[in-house]
Amino acid sequence: MQVFKVMGALALVAGLSAPALAVDTSVVGVWQPDNKESDYQATLCGDDQQRLCLQLVALRAGADKPKNRPYLGKNIVDGAKPKGDKSWQGQLNLFGQTADATFTLKGPDVLEMSGCAYLVVCKTIKLNRIK
Template sequence: MHNFTRWLAVALVSLAPTLPALASPEGVWELETRDTRFSLNLCGDGTRLCGQLVWLSDVDYNEQYKPYLNRPMAEMLTPVGANQWKGTLHLFGQRFSGTITQRSENQLTLSGCAFLVVCKTYQMYRLVP
């Protein structure tokens, strides 16, 4: 059994480079609610993820979020797996421990928890010019 496990691990490692790579997460992403957009880019050593709030719709309740425009929402998130970054997120004045996972070329999932109790998950879609 031990030899099989070792063989399987070697096979997975050798096949990893042949797995399809997703497009870069860099770009402008819109929340599923279509009222908020974030710009994401690779930063630091080129493997970390950074982002900022770049657009709010003109819906009345967004007035309170204008102070957060063009401010960081993710700084130096650390890669924790293929197409997945984890770290501290700053969303609308709240601090979350969160994860951003790229599901496909044009879809991300943003999951975060504040105080380990209040958790939210958002779908984000690439804004294609």
């Protein structure tokens, strides 16, 4: 009987704490590539608040160059359209390069950007949530 009381208490505690353990799977936040040379603020934008906008908010180390500074504070993605669950497709304009890109939320703390410029130069970059 004592075992059932303990199991019941654990189930109750687990049930009460479940909302605190909920994971935010929104793309909204601040993201950073593995090299930590830049930060990007992601927001949902557009009339329906379903499009993805990504603004360059910080430059560091190798990325902090005079040629990159004009992009600071600017949207590098402006209104990428929803492509499915946690995925958007649009144009990426970064450091003078433009690419067709897909942005996919791979988990609560990983945003993947996959893009191709000139249909031949393709790259995937993983961004990590920092805020």
